[in-house]
Amino acid sequence: MLTEADAVVIGAGALGLSAGYHLAKLGRRVAILDQFAPGSQTSPRAAGLFKLIQGDQARTRLAQLSIRTVTHFEAETGVSLPVTRSGSLMVARTPEHADLIYTEAQRSGGWGVALEMVDGGEARRLAPFLQPDGIRAACHTPADLYIEEPSSLLHAYLQAAELRGATMVPHTRVIGIRLQNGAVSGVVTSQGEIGTPVVIDAAGAWARRVGELATATVPVMPVRHQLLITEPIEGVEAEQAIVRLIDTAVYVRPARRGLMLGGFEADPLPFDVACQREDFSMDGVPLDSSVLRRLGATVEGNIPALRGAPVQEHRGGLFTMTPDGQLIVGPHPDIRGFWIATGCNGSGFSLSPGVGQVLAEWVVEGRPSIDLASCAPARFRAQSFDDQQLRAAGVWQYAHYYEPAAGRLTNL
Numbered sequence: 422m423l424t425e426a427d428a429v430v431i432g433a434g435a436l437g438l439s440a441g442y443h444l445a446k447l448g449r450r451v452a453i454l455d456q457f458a459p460g461s462q463t464s465p466r467a468a469g470l471f472k473l474i475q476g477d478q479a480r481t482r483l484a485q486l487s488i489r490t491v492t493h494f495e496a497e498t499g500v501s502l503p504v505t506r507s508g509s510l511m512v513a514r515t516p517e518h519a520d521l522i523y524t525e526a527q528r529s530g531g532w533g534v535a536l537e538m539v540d541g542g543e544a545r546r547l548a549p550f551l552q553p554d555g556i557r558a559a560c561h562t563p564a565d566l567y568i569e570e571p572s573s574l575l576h577a578y579l580q581a582a583e584l585r586g587a588t589m590v591p592h593t594r595v596i597g598i599r600l601q602n603g604a605v606s607g608v609v610t611s612q613g614e615i616g617t618p619v620v621i622d623a624a625g626a627w628a629r630r631v632g633e634l635a636t637a638t639v640p641v642m643p644v645r646h647q648l649l650i651t652e653p654i655e656g657v658e659a660e661q662a663i664v665r666l667i668d669t670a671v672y673v674r675p676a677r678r679g680l681m682l683g684g685f686e687a688d689p690l691p692f693d694v695a696c697q698r699e700d701f702s703m704d705g706v707p708l709d710s711s712v713l714r715r716l717g718a719t720v721e722g723n724i725p726a727l728r729g730a731p732v733q734e735h736r737g738g739l740f741t742m743t744p745d746g747q748l749i750v751g752p753h754p755d756i757r758g759f760w761i762a763t764g765c766n767g768s769g770f771s772l773s774p775g776v777g778q779v780l781a782e783w784v785v786e787g788r789p790s791i792d793l794a795s796c797a798p799a800r801f802r803a804q805s806f807d808d809q810q811l812r813a814a815g816v817w818q819y820a821h822y823y824e825p826a827a828g829r830l831t832n833l
């Protein structure tokens with residue numbers, strides 16, 4: 422195993438692989454470490470949705486950059502990456518949610534997102550599996566897209582990073598972080614030590630634990646999220662639009678000629694990996710199909726093809742929720758050389774191209790090309806969170822995804 426690197430990335434999920442690729446592209450000798458196989462934990466379980474309507478300007482910029490990156494991936498890296506440019510529909514069935522869509526569409530339009538309000542007939546033309554009865558507002562975002570099999574993005578990053586000279590170190594757990602005079606000097610792993618002045622904590626559901634190795638507080642709470650994919654359904658085609666029914670926090674997209682359904686239950690399961698055995702992996706997250714059955718029942722009137730459709734796959738993993746629903750990206754304010762890329766609150770897969778690029782610029786050039794002040798780890802400097810507070814905040818953020826009262830639309 423190598424003994425020195427300019428930067429060590431802990432975690433080879435979407436965020437770590439993207440950061441590692443971009444650091445290597447900027448000329449850094451990078452090692453990307455993972456305790457398991459690369460790209461094997463939460464990221465390959467994602468729905469693969471990319472979405473331009475975000476809750477604020479920083480995330481909108483990241484989403485714009487991310488969509489540009491995945492649609493130009495082969496030209497930039499030489500590695501092919503299939504994406505499906507389906508566009509998406511954000512749909513409201515209550516007056517409050519319709520108001521929320523109008524507000525968000527106006528704000529996002531102001532940040533350069535191309536979108537249009539459409540009527541029920543047009544919504545059905547874009548997504549023929551959608552029955553528009555009772556729809557009060559629908560916003561079409563033509564540039565939204567999805568990646569059919571999320572693992573293809575991870576394989577593409579991996580290949581692109583290795584082509585740029587990054588070193589992948591799989592099946593190697595980081596068990597310590599060396600500090601000298603308040604600065605990072607290396608990592609201790611299950612296979613030996615690597616000296617480095619820069620560590621990036623991209624450890625997903627384990628990010629808080631990895632932070633503790635460097636005496637850093639990384640306030641994230643993992644919360645379970647699940648989806649299902651049906652067997653093929655007649656008439657469903659890949660290019661039909663992604664549909665989000667925001668009053669019930671459910672998303673549906675074409676998948677493998679059937680439909681994918683996922684959503685946000687009001688009573689989610691927080692799942693702190695710190696309470697699990699050391700060898701815990703995402704395979705150990707308990708799945709509960711009754712959650713998806715309940716969510717499915719809330720949209721079957723508008724998407725009748727879901728009723729009784731046989732399920733081909735049911736999968737789930739852990740979101741990393743933060744107390745304020747924002748990403749945690751940037752340098753730790755007190756530990757020099759300790760950087761964080763986590764806290765995606767459910768949008769880490771789609772924002773990973775932008776987050777990885779901007780973080781790498783920040784590390785190498787001293788500043789990011791997108792202002793990420795709202796995501797900076799320093800905002801939590803004066804706060805401490807016990808397990809119970811983090812759990813309560815994570816559950817609240819998850820359960821209020823598309824919440825008129827909270828006045829925002831976020832993530833998926």
Ligand SMILES: Cc1cc2nc3c(=O)[nH]c(=O)nc-3n(C[C@H](O)[C@H](O)[C@H](O)COP(=O)(O)OP(=O)(O)OC[C@H]3O[C@@H](n4cnc5c(N)ncnc54)[C@H](O)[C@@H]3O)c2cc1C
Nearest residue numbers: 432434435436456463464468469470595625738768769771
């Ligand atoms: C069902 C589901 C659907 C989703 N759909 C979407 C979607 O459509 N769009 C979207 O944007 N997001 C989606 N998400 C969220 C998205 O998947 C996550 O935000 C994203 O994958 C997080 O990436 P990550 O790199 O932080 O985590 P991971 O992919 O989990 O990677 C973290 C890695 O760190 C490694 N690691 C941890 N500790 C150590 C250690 N001590 N030493 C070495 N390695 C370590 C782990 O082994 C792991 O491989 C979804 C999530 C789920 C569960």
